[in-house]
Amino acid sequence: MMHDSWNVTGDTPASTRILQGPSLKKHMTKKMDLQQNGRLDWFFREWVWGTQVPRYSFKYELQPAEGGKFKVQAEITQSEVDENFAMFVPIFADFGDGMVRLTQVGIAGQFHQDLQLRFGSQTQKVALNAYKEILER
Numbered sequence: 148m149m150h151d152s153w154n155v156t157g158d159t160p161a162s163t164r165i166l167q168g169p170s171l172k173k174h175m176t177k178k179m180d181l182q183q184n185g186r187l188d189w190f191f192r193e194w195v196w197g198t199q200v201p202r203y204s205f206k207y208e209l210q211p212a213e214g215g216k217f218k219v220q221a222e223i224t225q226s227e228v229d230e231n232f233a234m235f236v237p238i239f240a241d242f243g244d245g246m247v248r249l250t251q252v253g254i255a256g257q258f259h260q261d262l263q264l265r266f267g268s269q270t271q272k273v274a275l276n277a278y279k280e281i282l283e284r
Contacts, residue, residue, distance in 0.1 A: 148152065148277045157158070157191070163195055164248075164278075166246065168201060172185060172186070175187060178228075178251070179233060179235075179237075181234075181253050181255075182231050182233065185214050186213045189233040189234075190222060191230070193232055193233065198230070198282070199227070199228045199229065199232050199284065200227070200282055200283065200284050201225050201226065201227055201228045201232060201234065201283055202222070202225070202226045202227045202283060202284040203222075203223065203224065203225055203226075203236065203275055203276065203283050204222075204224040205221065205222070205223055205247070205274070205275035206218065206221065207221040207222070207273045208220045208221075208225045209218050209269070209270065209273070212265060216267055216268075217265070217266045217267075217268070217269050217270065218238075218264065218266070219262055219263065219264040219265075219266070219270070219273050220254060220261070220263055221261070221262050221263070221264065221273065222259070222260070222261050222262075223252060223254070223258070223259070223260050223262065223275060224238065224258065225254045225256075225257065225258040225259075226257055226258075227284065228256065228257070229256065230255070230256035230257065231255070232255065232256060232258065233252075233254065233255040233256075234253075234254050234255075235251040235253055235254050235281075235282060236251060236254055236275055236276055236281060237250075237251045237275070237276055237278075237280055237281070238250050238251065238252060238273065238274070238275055239266070239268040239273070239275075239277040239278075240264075240266065240271050240273045240274075241271045241272040241273075242266075242268055242269075242271065242276075243271060244274075246274065246278070249264065250264075257263065259282045
C-alpha cells in the first residue's frame with residue numbers, strides 16, 4: 148500500500164488524504180468495510196483525527212448445548228463515545244492451547260448487543276480484545 152501511495156505522490160510529501168485514496172481501496176478487504184461503503188473513513192475519523200477512546204464491557208455465560216456442544220451467551224457494551232464512533236472488536240476463546248480469534252463484531256456509537264456463539268468443544272475462557280489489538284479504556 149505504501150509503495151502504491153509513493154507512486155501517486157512521487158517526490159511530494161505524502162499526506163493522510165493521499166493514503167485514503169485509491170491505493171487504500173485497492174488493499175482494503177471486505178472485513179475492513181465497517182460502514183459497507185468501500186472506504187475506511189471510520190478508521191481515519193476515530194484513530195487519526197479523533198480523540199475518543201471507548202470503554203468496553205463484556206460478560207458471558209458458558210452453557211451446554213445439544214450433541215455435546217457448548218454455547219456462549221455474551222453481552223457486549225461500548226460506551227464513552229459519540230454515536231458516530233465505529234470499531235471492529237475482536238472476540239477470542241481459549242480451548243486449552245491459548246487464545247484463538249473467533250470473530251469480530253462491528254460496533255457503532257453507544258452500543259449494547261447480546262450475542263450467542265456455539266462451540267464444538269468446551270472453552271476455558273471467552274474474551275473481548277484479548278490481546279489489546281484496539282485501544283480501549
